[in-house]
Amino acid sequence: MNYVRTGLLLAGLTALFGVVGMMIGGQQGMIIALLFAAAMNVFAYWNADAMLLRMRGARQVDDRTAPELVSIVRELAQNAGLPMPRVYVVENPQPNAFATGRNPENAAVAATTGLLQLLDRSEIAGVMAHELAHVRNRDTLTMTITATIAGAISALANFAMFAGIFGGHRNDNNNPLGGLGMILVAILAPLGAMLVQMAISRTREYEADKIGAEICGHPMWLASALGKLDKGVRTIPNMDAERNPAMAHMYIANPLSGKGVDSLFSTHPDMGNRIAKLHAMAKQPVGYQTGDAPMNPAKPPRSSGPRRMRRRPWN
Template sequence: MTNQLKTAAMLAALSGLLIAISYWIIGGTSGLIIGIGLAGVTNLLSWYQSDKIALAVYNAQPVSQGEAPGLYRMVQRLSDRANIPMPKVYIVPSQGANAFATGRDPEHAAVAVTEGILNILPDDELEGVIAHELTHIINRDTLTQAVAATVAGAISFLAQMVSYSLWFGGGSRDDNRGGNPLGVLLTVMLAPVAATIIQLAISRTREFSADAGSAKLTGNPRALARALQRLEASARQMPLNANPAYEPLLIINSISGQFMGNLFSSHPATEARVAALLKLEQKLPTKVY
């Protein structure tokens, strides 16, 4: 519940930031109305189109049971165990080893894995990864991340448009609000950074929960721990490149590096996730089939 409250607060902060930026940059009542409208549109877009957008970003291709029987059976078995409808299954044509889930709820969900992850993970570790993604679906994290990505993208887009207007002669202001050019400039520079930090913080709060859900679903926390270590090593050599706004959907950071520590990381440190999983191992049955 604590993580859910944190996530709700950070999503509210993102929408509030979008409204505040619009109010500050455009000014007065007009800016407030436009900001509320933008927040509403981006949230609706995320609700109805989140799965299609994420799958398109990674060029994920749908697969049938005949095309990937082992993967299909694994997703079906774990979905039955979790008591949720089986999500659609996709494969991303990339040798970068990664996976993600998307969709607004368990009835409209998809799980995607890369060709690379199928090549490097043994079945027990792949099962841990799939269970992790199914937990994201169960917890509605897929919708949360989609909303965060879309709102953060809208903030960056708005800031970019204002920066263009400043370069090419400035913009109009509402008649009941003056506006400080320096304040507008700072808003344009700092708002996207603040939005990104909030978005990534949302992602980090959900990963530990999904790891724990995977451990409970498979009864094998150590397999997921090994998978995370293997995936992190692989990502250093062959990252999965795509729109950075959708990086938090992935099970592991697709780009290596520790710029400014964890502030700009979409996931908790792999070492911390592994330690938490091994701690769970002491409390769970050895394996559930």
């Protein structure tokens, strides 16, 4: 994982937040903005997982209500050396999945009903291994903080736009750029925040694919799943994500329609590139191991071969 790059991007996002505050209210505005960001991050640290799951209408399942799915997650968690996360199912026809939680001890993984219907057992294991990789790397906390700061920058930018339009062209200590400068800040600051947020997300998706392949021991399980998910998200809209796109980067596949072709503005890496990297991993000797916690490849989840979850495991 390129932690240095992620750290620098987060530092840049925080600095951008402070700069916007300074442009609106000078040094005092910068201090207030940074204090506001700190308060939001503290709140997000303790409450983001419950908020996200509630927003998506996720329902927790267990060995009784979804025995196969829970069994897969339990086996993979043991293989990764992680505590057993809470497992959720989201009633949504788009095939997708995400993970959340401030640390491995308070983690949760969620799969949509569309994913459980589309993928076979080994592919589901590949997807869940990817999500557990996010948990292990503490990506969910990083991405929550990123989204929180980016959202706060957008809120400040809206205030700057209002001040620039109705504040005239005054140029005093609290408004060093004047009205025109404030409008420019309102336009450029959210764009910069969005680019940083997306760059962090893309970096972490590649690493989660790699660690996920190591956790399940079969890169082709995840590669096959990603190929199906790519087609699924293109044809089946996710209206929950469309209404609230701030958390789109949490999903394994971009849930938003109209994603465009410019990778600079994408929250996820190109799916073809992700699959190609997994194919390259599959050509290496079996027994991929992470540096700080070696693990043995997972055996296929209690099955003689890939098969679909024909019964509805979330009922």
